[in-house]
Amino acid sequence: MKLQFLGGGQEVGRLGILIENDGARALFDYGMTATDPPELPMEAPPVDAVFLTHSHLDHCGMIPWLSDRYDLDVFATPITKEISQILMFDSIKVGQAEGYPEPYDKESVRKTLRDFVTIDYGSTIDALGLEITAHAAGHIPGATMYELSGRKNTLITGDIHTLNQRLVWGAHPIKCDDLIIESTYAGREHPERTKIEYQLISKIEEVVDRGGTAIVPAFAVGRTQEVMLLLSDTKFDYWIDGMGKTVARRYLEHSEYLRSSKKLANARRRGHEVRTPRARAAALKGEVIVTTSGMLDGGPVISYLTELKNDEKSAVLLTGYQVEGTNGRRLVETGMMEFYGNLERVRCEVGFFDISAHAGHSDLIRFIKDCSPERVILCHGDQRELLADPLRRDGFEVLTPMNGEEFEL
Numbered sequence: 001m002k003l004q005f006l007g008g009g010q011e012v013g014r015l016g017i018l019i020e021n022d023g024a025r026a027l028f029d030y031g032m033t034a035t036d037p038p039e040l041p042m043e044a045p046p047v048d049a050v051f052l053t054h055s056h057l058d059h060c061g062m063i064p065w066l067s068d069r070y071d072l073d074v075f076a077t078p079i080t081k082e083i084s085q086i087l088m089f090d091s092i093k094v095g096q097a098e099g100y101p102e103p104y105d106k107e108s109v110r111k112t113l114r115d116f117v118t119i120d121y122g123s124t125i126d127a128l129g130l131e132i133t134a135h136a137a138g139h140i141p142g143a144t145m146y147e148l149s150g151r152k153n154t155l156i157t158g159d160i161h162t163l164n165q166r167l168v169w170g171a172h173p174i175k176c177d178d179l180i181i182e183s184t185y186a187g188r189e190h191p192e193r194t195k196i197e198y199q200l201i202s203k204i205e206e207v208v209d210r211g212g213t214a215i216v217p218a219f220a221v222g223r224t225q226e227v228m229l230l231l232s233d234t235k236f237d238y239w240i241d242g243m244g245k246t247v248a249r250r251y252l253e254h255s256e257y258l259r260s261s262k263k264l265a266n267a268r269r270r271g272h273e274v275r276t277p278r279a280r281a282a283a284l285k286g287e288v289i290v291t292t293s294g295m296l297d298g299g300p301v302i303s304y305l306t307e308l309k310n311d312e313k314s315a316v317l318l319t320g321y322q323v324e325g326t327n328g329r330r331l332v333e334t335g336m337m338e339f340y341g342n343l344e345r346v347r348c349e350v351g352f353f354d355i356s357a358h359a360g361h362s363d364l365i366r367f368i369k370d371c372s373p374e375r376v377i378l379c380h381g382d383q384r385e386l387l388a389d390p391l392r393r394d395g396f397e398v399l400t401p402m403n404g405e406e407f408e409l
């Protein structure tokens with residue numbers, strides 16, 4: 001079996017794993033990094049199939065480019081198909097608004113929709129001369145790990161979380177010979193989730209008690225719903241804005257991928273969805289606003305912050321890692337951020353709460369040991385050595401291939 005990372009080797013983002021076996025070629029994910037402009041993976045040669053792990057843009061974002069050129073099947077869970085298309089159409093809109101060339105158009109996305117073949121956890125597909133089985137990956141609803149069974153067993157994790165979240169159950173290890181695993185959090189631990197949740201709730205309470213509004217920027221896919229579930233257990237009056245509203249609705253239509261659809265339905269009912277300018281004005285007088293984008297690069301969060309940035313009683317409470325080069329990172333580091341092209345100081349309180357959908361360093365080590373592979377191939381990480389070193393000390397053979405480098409398994 002020949003492998004090559006077309007992207008997402010030594011970096012977090014734009015994953016594309018090209019596999020050649022038995023005279024056939026397939027890709028596992030083909031995404032773009034949603035920077036401004038987006039970073040694209042290397043050009044893929046003709047492939048017969050794409051196995052999509054989940055509906056984040058850095059995993060699914062470039063599949064329409066493939067549909068434009070090649071005759072292929074795109075395997076994914078129904079909810080991954082549903083949410084991916086929302087993001088693909090949205091990425092065209094963002095590209096047009098920002099004025100950079102888009103790698104595909106709406107017709108390409110419609111082609112991709114026709115290429116999708118939906119599968120469920122437990123489904124097995126014959127491809128590459130192997131049997132390929134889908135397993136739950138934790139992370140977000142519908143996220144899939146692929147187990148490739150032939151002479152040997154290879155597991156491709158995509159993005160995983162091994163601990164239970166409010167939205168989805170954690171992933172279970174699968175025995176394999178070769179393990180291709182993400183390493184986003186190599187060298188970094190998450191604080192215990194219940195502690196972080198407690199800290200976030202306490203901070204919101206403080207903000208509300210002093211008469212302010214807490215703005216909680218969150219990614220539309222996964223994080224918004226996770227925060228909704230947390231808030232539904234509190235007494236706060238909360239508002240939901242941005243694409244996360246649509247995603248929540250779609251999740252409820254595919255309840256089999258949720259830990260509890262009852263709880264998510266309740267969280268939707270308990271909060272208010274912002275659908276009109278009047279509702280937006282009401283939200284500004286409310287207690288909590290959960291909205292996109294998670295890293296403050298556009299989305300309704302900018303308009304809310306425009307109103308509240310000088311209100312020292314209010315706060316912006318970030319819920320995820322802020323990638324280098326984003327508006328959110330700039331805010332954390334300098335106290336300034338960009339509003340419609342102008343750099344301005346933010347005087348309201350700024351907080352950070354690490355609610356991650358990825359396995360932390362020790363979670364990854366534990367998961368890898370429980371899969372008991374002979375070889376571990378680390379990808380999707382910019383600090384892979386921090387994970388490779390302890391694994392090698394424990395006797396594992398570890399590979400850290402660079403983008404473009406061909407290797408055999």
Ligand SMILES: [Zn+2]
Nearest residue numbers: 054056139159
């Ligand atoms: Zn992801």
